[in-house]
Amino acid sequence: MAKVLCVLYDDPTSGYPTSYPRNDIPTISKYPDGQTLPTPNNIDFTPGHLLGSVTGGLGLRKFLEDLGHEFVVTSDKDGPDSEFERHLHDAEIVISQPFWPAYLTAERIAKAPKLKMALTAGIGSDHVDLQAAMERNITVTEITYCNSNSVAEHVVMQMLSLVRNYIPSYQQVVAGGWNIADCVSRSYDIEGMHVGTVAAGRIGLRVLKLLKPFDVHLHYFDRHRLSESVEKEFNLTWHPTVEDMIKVCDVVTINCPLHPETEHLFNDAMIAKMKKGAYIVNTARGKICDRDAIARALESGQLSGYAGDVWFPQPAPQDHPWRTMPWHGMTPHISGTSLSAQTRYAAGVREVLECWFEGRPIRNEYLIIKDGNLAGVGAHSYSKGNATGGSEEAEKFKK
Ligand code: NDP
Numbered sequence: 065m066a067k068v069l070c071v072l073y074d075d076p077t078s079g080y081p082t083s084y085p086r087n088d089i090p091t092i093s094k095y096p097d098g099q100t101l102p103t104p105n106n107i108d109f110t111p112g113h114l115l116g117s118v119t120g121g122l123g124l125r126k127f128l129e130d131l132g133h134e135f136v137v138t139s140d141k142d143g144p145d146s147e148f149e150r151h152l153h154d155a156e157i158v159i160s161q162p163f164w165p166a167y168l169t170a171e172r173i174a175k176a177p178k179l180k181m182a183l184t185a186g187i188g189s190d191h192v193d194l195q196a197a198m199e200r201n202i203t204v205t206e207i208t209y210c211n212s213n214s215v216a217e218h219v220v221m222q223m224l225s226l227v228r229n230y231i232p233s234y235q236q237v238v239a240g241g242w243n244i245a246d247c248v249s250r251s252y253d254i255e256g257m258h259v260g261t262v263a264a265g266r267i268g269l270r271v272l273k274l275l276k277p278f279d280v281h282l283h284y285f286d287r288h289r290l291s292e293s294v295e296k297e298f299n300l301t302w303h304p305t306v307e308d309m310i311k312v313c314d315v316v317t318i319n320c321p322l323h324p325e326t327e328h329l330f331n332d333a334m335i336a337k338m339k340k341g342a343y344i345v346n347t348a349r350g351k352i353c354d355r356d357a358i359a360r361a362l363e364s365g366q367l368s369g370y371a372g373d374v375w376f377p378q379p380a381p382q383d384h385p386w387r388t389m390p391w392h393g394m395t396p397h398i399s400g401t402s403l404s405a406q407t408r409y410a411a412g413v414r415e416v417l418e419c420w421f422e423g424r425p426i427r428n429e430y431l432i433i434k435d436g437n438l439a440g441v442g443a444h445s446y447s448k449g450n451a452t453g454g455s456e457e458a459e460k461f462k463k
Pocket residue numbers: 186187188189209211212215262263264265266267268285286287288289319320321322325326347348349373374397398399400401441444445446
């Protein structure tokens with residue numbers, strides 16, 4: 065029987081919810097490209113309930129324990145004395161969410177001789193040293209599409225909030241103020257602006273589609289070009305390089321995976337090539353941006369605003385400069401873990417585990433690494449290598 069080690073974020077500070085603001089969530093039958101939603105044989109949770117925290121346990125406890133497996137759930141993930149490291153030595157499967165990632169570095173993989181699968185409850189497996197996983201023949205899977213549209217909604221929300229100066233205006237009201245000029249001296253309309261996405265995959269394309277009714281000029285950079293019909297439908301301008309795109313954009317959104325090719329892509333040199341006063345919204349991964357370069361650009365005015373929900377490492381240490389830099393609209397990593405998204409990825413995790421234990425093939429779209437190589441979606445979107453360097457800093461949050 066297997067030990068399944070699952071790292072989830074803590075329950076709410078007020079305790080695990082006993083009620084929710086809404087009684088149901090909409091039923092979605094297909095993703096925009098026709099991919100079906102997860103199809104597990106069964107689920108043991110109520111859609112719309114909190115599943116991503118420790119007590120929620122992704123709704124897996126009954127399923128795993130009925131099969132005789134050991135199911136360990138913890139939020140204590142960082143540092144050599146963490147509960148996560150204490151359980152690694154005999155874990156066969158590690159489940160982790162990018163929001164509260166259990167960094168599986170090469171050192172940790174070496175401490176887990178029985179580990180056979182790293183399963184991401186969400187999208188983005190950069191918290192796993194993919195190179196080390198390939199060398200150890202560990203299968204890596206994620207739940208492709210489960211929260212892509214959720215993230216795209218967050219991107220549009222944050223773009224508008226930066227451009228329109230929403231957060232400082234909201235803070236005025238809460239603080240009892242009414243100085244209109246304070247609020248509007250940084251407030252613009254997005255209409256007519258040039259907005260570009262780095263990558264037009266599931267999230268990037270959705271962002272472009274959502275933005276079309278705002279009458280903005282839409283741009284994208286991606287390694288693979290979209291079809292002519294999609295480019296035409298949304299009036300998209302494709303750029304052959306990131307540099308070519310950012311120099312004409314007022315707003316840039318980053319929607320590519322983190323892998324060695326994209327790590328620190330937005331550094332001082334890249335930001336200097338952007339239009340002065342541009343905005344960046346990055347919900348992809350914190351490490352795609354150089355932490356200090358972003359803070360410097362906001363201080364100097366090269367950037368007018370920066371928002372997103374992804375940091376490096378996670379949780380962000382108290383002294384992370386993005387907590388205090390000017391004109392930011394950062395949230396914790398939440399865009400892909402709305403209650404709606406959790407329902408989908410919990411079902412996807414259940415589907416992958418059912419396949420794993422029953423010896424059935426896992427869907428190609430959920431595979432990142434298989435048989436020692438990039439596979440499925442992983443072969444399309446990732447490159448070989450490791451992007452976990454520096455993740456041990458996450459321990460600083462506890463101190
Ligand atoms: P997709 O796989 O659908 O899209 C990724 C896109 O990135 C693909 O079009 C891929 O291009 C492109 N890409 C890969 N490498 C590069 C590169 N070097 N330069 C430019 N483009 C590149 O994934 P999603 O859109 O669903 O998710 C994207 C990322 O967003 C995830 O990897 C994850 O890091 C992040 N994410 C964040 C969440 C959150 O809660 N904040 C939740 C979900 C995802 P091609 O395939 O054409 O080569």
